[in-house]
Amino acid sequence: MYTSFFDVFSIGIGPSSSHTMGPMRAAARFVRRLREDGVLTRVHSLKVNLYGSLALTGEGHGTPSAVVYGLLGEDAETIDLSRNFIWELHESDCLLLDGMHPIDFNMERDISLDREITLPLHANGMRFRAWSAEGELLADEVYYSIGGGAVRRADEMGEEQIEEQVVPYTFRSCAELVDICRREKMSIAAVVRCNEGTLRPVPVVNSRVKFVHQTMQQSIDRGIATSGILPGGLKLSRRAPLIYKRLEEKFHSNDVDALTIIDWINLWAFAVAEENAAGGRVVTAPTMGSAGVIPAVMRYYDRYGRKESPYSRESGAEVFLLTASAICSLYRANASISGAEVGCQGEVGVACSMAAAGLAAAMGGTMEQIENAAEIAMEHNLGLTCDPVCGLVQVPCIERNAIGAVKAVNAARLALRGDGSHYVSLDSVIATMDETGRALAAGYRETALAGLARNALTC
Numbered sequence: 001m002y003t004s005f006f007d008v009f010s011i012g013i014g015p016s017s018s019h020t021m022g023p024m025r026a027a028a029r030f031v032r033r034l035r036e037d038g039v040l041t042r043v044h045s046l047k048v049n050l051y052g053s054l055a056l057t058g059e060g061h062g063t064p065s066a067v068v069y070g071l072l073g074e075d076a077e078t079i080d081l082s083r084n085f086i087w088e089l090h091e092s093d094c095l096l097l098d099g100m101h102p103i104d105f106n107m108e109r110d111i112s113l114d115r116e117i118t119l120p121l122h123a124n125g126m127r128f129r130a131w132s133a134e135g136e137l138l139a140d141e142v143y144y145s146i147g148g149g150a151v152r153r154a155d156e157m158g159e160e161q162i163e164e165q166v167v168p169y170t171f172r173s174c175a176e177l178v179d180i181c182r183r184e185k186m187s188i189a190a191v192v193r194c195n196e197g198t199l200r201p202v203p204v205v206n207s208r209v210k211f212v213h214q215t216m217q218q219s220i221d222r223g224i225a226t227s228g229i230l231p232g233g234l235k236l237s238r239r240a241p242l243i244y245k246r247l248e249e250k251f252h253s254n255d256v257d258a259l260t261i262i263d264w265i266n267l268w269a270f271a272v273a274e275e276n277a278a279g280g281r282v283v284t285a286p287t288m289g290s291a292g293v294i295p296a297v298m299r300y301y302d303r304y305g306r307k308e309s310p311y312s313r314e315s316g317a318e319v320f321l322l323t324a325s326a327i328c329s330l331y332r333a334n335a336s337i338s339g340a341e342v343g344c345q346g347e348v349g350v351a352c353s354m355a356a357a358g359l360a361a362a363m364g365g366t367m368e369q370i371e372n373a374a375e376i377a378m379e380h381n382l383g384l385t386c387d388p389v390c391g392l393v394q395v396p397c398i399e400r401n402a403i404g405a406v407k408a409v410n411a412a413r414l415a416l417r418g419d420g421s422h423y424v425s426l427d428s429v430i431a432t433m434d435e436t437g438r439a440l441a442a443g444y445r446e447t448a449l450a451g452l453a454r455n456a457l458t459c
């Protein structure tokens with residue numbers, strides 16, 4: 001099963017791909033269905049039920065607001081973040097369905113957080129219903145947010161229902177991917193580029209890769225330049241601006257510290273993770289909770305790694321992202337990138353694995369070294385739980401992005417210092433990650449009921 005680059009790296013608003021972007025897309029899809037069925041203008045009232053993890057951590061993840069954005073017909077990539085849609089709704093109790101049809105809507109009354117109920121097919125379930133003025137049920141649909149912002153309607157759940165992308169090189173395992181690369185004498189990045197080129201015109205693919213890179217780097221710069229308190233009950237200050245100030249002072253005072261590189265990587269990851277926590281625009285990489293890892297490692301590559309890389313700045317960044325995309329495809333086919341299914345292994349763990357592989361590839365690593373880098377990175381994230389304090393994507397998430405980025409650099413360096421031979425294959429570590437994640441008690445899978453969420457209670 002091949003996951004397209006366009007699905008791996010989507011652009012949206014934080015703080016969570018599964019709890020913000022997914023519900024927003026589900027709501028927009030429901031509205032589209034109403035429009036296509038010709039009943040949109042007959043809608044008089046609408047109810048949304050959020051279940052399982054969406055109900056338990058939805059408030060901290062901004063899920064109800066995301067649902068409203070979707071009902072308004074807004075798109076996560078283009079929504080105007082300077083406009084306060086929620087305040088406008090609170091003031092008027094009037095929602096413009098699909099941006100054009102007014103209905104009476106009150107968030108507290110019409111969006112229900114059903115914490116006691118988990119739907120059978122996934123922890124992130126939601127139901128949308130719409131009625132006419134006469135009380136006729138116009139539509140009733142259940143959706144699941146399955147990770148990375150992807151959404152499926154209930155009848156689309158299950159592997160046999162997933163539409164296969166028709167590409168020249170399909171691979172389900174890393175072993176298959178390596179076989180393709182050897183047989184065709186192509187790099188992993190070239191395989192992905194070739195697949196993408198059959199799904200869309202090549203110029204569209206090229207400009208998307210550039211745009212994703214640009215958006216990631218912009219989110220670092222915005223995060224460094226923005227101070228203040230993060231939203232939610234924790235009242236955490238954004239730390240990136242202060243870290244940056246201290247690093248600059250250190251640089252100008254010629255203070256020599258061999259580990260300063262780690263401070264910079266931490267800074268870049270913090271900047272993006274804080275942007276995400278504040279509801280800013282970031283790239284799912286592969287999720288929003290883990291959005292800081294890849295941009296931070298890419299900037300490390302640009303600042304420090306490129307000197308030893310065989311690629312130019314631009315092509316190195318492309319090789320990085322295309323390789324990382326292939327690695328994500330393996331996790332999506334054989335495990336999960338949803339914290340609600342497999343814990344933080346699926347978010348920061350997968351981001352770390354993707355970043356390690358991307359960096360190893362951009363540094364000119366062999367196929368074996370790239371696999372080794374991805375494998376090391378996940379092997380040392382096995383068992384990582386998801387226990388966000390107060391259900392906010394802040395503690396431990398922001399620091400975890402920084403730790404994940406530094407770990408990715410270390411994994412790539414370890415792999416590049418070897419000859420690529422390794423004992424544990426990437427396929428077996430992915431299988432282990434999936435098995436471990438599904439064995440985690442529900443409290444450790446994005447429910448905010450156990451772990452730090454229980455023991456470090458401050459909300």
Ligand code: SF4
Nearest residue numbers: 289339344347386397
């Ligand atoms: S702990 Fe990890 S998986 Fe859970 S919300 Fe935070 S970043 Fe996402």
